[in-house]
Amino acid sequence: MASDGLHESETLAALRSEAESLKGKLEEERAKLHDVELRQVAERVEALGQFVMKTRRTLKGHGNKVLCMDWCRDKRRIVSSSQDGKVIVWDSFTTNKEHAVTMPCTWVMACAYAPSGCAIACGGLDNKCSVYPLTFDKNENMAAKKKSVAMHTNYLSACSFTNSDMQILTASGDGTCALWDVESGQLLQSFHGHGADVLCLDLAPSETGNTFVSGGCDKKAMVWDMRSGQCVQAFETHESDINSVRYYPSGDAFASGSDDATCRLYDLRADREVAIYSKESIIFGASSVDFSLSGRLLFAGYNDYTINVWDVLKGVRVSILFGHENRVSTLRVSPDGTAFCSGSWDHTLRVWA
Amino acid sequence: MSSKTASTNNIAQARRTVQQLRLEASIERIKVSKASADLMSYCEEHARSDPLLIGIPTSENPFKDKKTCTLL
Numbered sequence: 001m002a003s004d005g006l007h008e009s010e011t012l013a014a015l016r017s018e019a020e021s022l023k024g025k026l027e028e029e030r031a032k033l034h035d036v037e038l039r040q041v042a043e044r045v046e047a048l049g050q051f052v053m054k055t056r057r058t059l060k061g062h063g064n065k066v067l068c069m070d071w072c073r074d075k076r077r078i079v080s081s082s083q084d085g086k087v088i089v090w091d092s093f094t095t096n097k098e099h100a101v102t103m104p105c106t107w108v109m110a111c112a113y114a115p116s117g118c119a120i121a122c123g124g125l126d127n128k129c130s131v132y133p134l135t136f137d138k139n140e141n142m143a144a145k146k147k148s149v150a151m152h153t154n155y156l157s158a159c160s161f162t163n164s165d166m167q168i169l170t171a172s173g174d175g176t177c178a179l180w181d182v183e184s185g186q187l188l189q190s191f192h193g194h195g196a197d198v199l200c201l202d203l204a205p206s207e208t209g210n211t212f213v214s215g216g217c218d219k220k221a222m223v224w225d226m227r228s229g230q231c232v233q234a235f236e237t238h239e240s241d242i243n244s245v246r247y248y249p250s251g252d253a254f255a256s257g258s259d260d261a262t263c264r265l266y267d268l269r270a271d272r273e274v275a276i277y278s279k280e281s282i283i284f285g286a287s288s289v290d291f292s293l294s295g296r297l298l299f300a301g302y303n304d305y306t307i308n309v310w311d312v313l314k315g316v317r318v319s320i321l322f323g324h325e326n327r328v329s330t331l332r333v334s335p336d337g338t339a340f341c342s343g344s345w346d347h348t349l350r351v352w353a
Numbered sequence: 354m355s356s357k358t359a360s361t362n363n364i365a366q367a368r369r370t371v372q373q374l375r376l377e378a379s380i381e382r383i384k385v386s387k388a389s390a391d392l393m394s395y396c397e398e399h400a401r402s403d404p405l406l407i408g409i410p411t412s413e414n415p416f417k418d419k420k421t422c423t424l425l
Contacts, residue, residue: 008360008361008364009360011364012360012363012364012367015364015367015368015370015371016367018371019367019370019371019374022371022374022375022378023374025378026374026377026378029378029382030382033382033383033384033385034385035384035385035386036384036385036386036389037385037389038385038388038389038392041386041389041390041393042389042393045393045396045397048406053405056416056417056418057416076415092416093415093416193373230376231373231377232376232377232380233377233380234377248392248395249395249399250391250392250395252388252391252392252395253388253392267385267388267389267392269382269383269387269388269391270382270383270384270385270387270388271380271382272385274385274388274389274392292403292405292406293399293402293403293404293405293406294395294396294398294399294400294402294403294406295392295395295396295399296396296400296403296406297403297405297406312392312396313392313393313396333405336404337402337403337404337405338404338405338409338414338415338416339404339405339414339416340405351416353404353405353414353416353417
């Protein structure tokens with residue numbers, strides 16, 4: 001018995017030391033290809049001029065902190081969710097509210113529009129992701145048609161439909177991500193590997209195949225193969241929670257926003273961080289990030305109530321936008337890139353162009 | 354009994370970590386210079402169709418206010 005115990009601890013020690021040496025090898029391999037910085041290569045690109053972006057619409061109606069928002073593919077409708085349990089669908093052109101539903105829980109941290117525009121998904125402290133079909137029948141109660149799809153063992157932090165209304169990808173405070181069939185509620189695949197709460201996820205642009213990236217409180221960003229459930233790449237350079245991840249439009253890279261007050265760009269083919277977007281004067285966490293259509297601009301919302309606009313290639317800030325009266329919690333560029341929408345703890349959403 | 358289960362779990366966990374690291378260490382990588390050049394050329398190719406980058410006429414942007422007529 002005693003000798004078994006000794007054998008086991010030797011194996012454990014051997015495995016741990018192999019893990020350490022593999023980590024070292026990984027860093028070495030990555031470093032070999034680090035021949036230049038992105039911003040150096042980008043020196044030959046013309047600098048960007050002055051940007052004039054203003055709030056063009058303010059969406060008022062939530063009674064508490066706005067936590068999440070998503071655009072409809074029609075480039076006009078927006079779904080948003082709030083701490084007070086309300087989920088609202090807006091027409092961003094007119095600012096009219098088209099639908100509203102009250103969830104049975106508070107802190108609805110995640111919401112998403114279905115690709116068809118006919119349904120929305122949301123969830124939060126209820127540990128679930130539910131799908132609500134959108135109906136224009138005034139007599140129908142939206143809450144009546146609610147379908148519970150995902151079940152986690154802790155809060156739902158993010159959700160996204162895949163390319164169709166049939167599947168939803170979720171991220172949770174329970175440290176996992178999961179892929180679900182909407183119709184049956186069946187778990188299709190689960191993704192284990194984060195060492196703490198997963199806070200965000202983003203699906204790769206459809207042309208680049210079946211992967212997605214997630215970020216968590218373990219400071220790691222992980223890229224997953226949706227079919228196998230395998231983590232294919234992991235990045236650990238942030239110094240605090242990663243609140244937001246978003247793919248670069250080509251699918252070859254992704255950006256992240258973190259409580260360490262920086263945003264970073266990771267290139268998937270070089271398998272490393274290639275840019276950091278930071279300034280000494282920026283000391284509050286970045287809560288949400290998104291790219292403009294060409295990938296040249298990165299919009300980031302911060303806990304100091306501002307939105308910073310970064311030149312992705314040169315690594316410098318090109319604009320700072322004021323307007324919100326509390327933390328910016330969520331930010332998405334519209335599907336046709338004409339505007340972006342930000343949601344805030346000040347209870348409002350703003351559309352900027 | 355329980356300490357043996359715990360150590361078996363630790364070993365299983367450690368094995369998974371090693372397997373995962375082996376996988377990550379073995380992927381094919383390209384140089385940052387090549388990756389950067391590709392990111393830049395994507396930006397360049399798509400700059401013209403990026404409304405927030407180059408700006409589009411007010412008449413084409415549904416969010417920008419056009420001059421409106423008032424009925425007297």
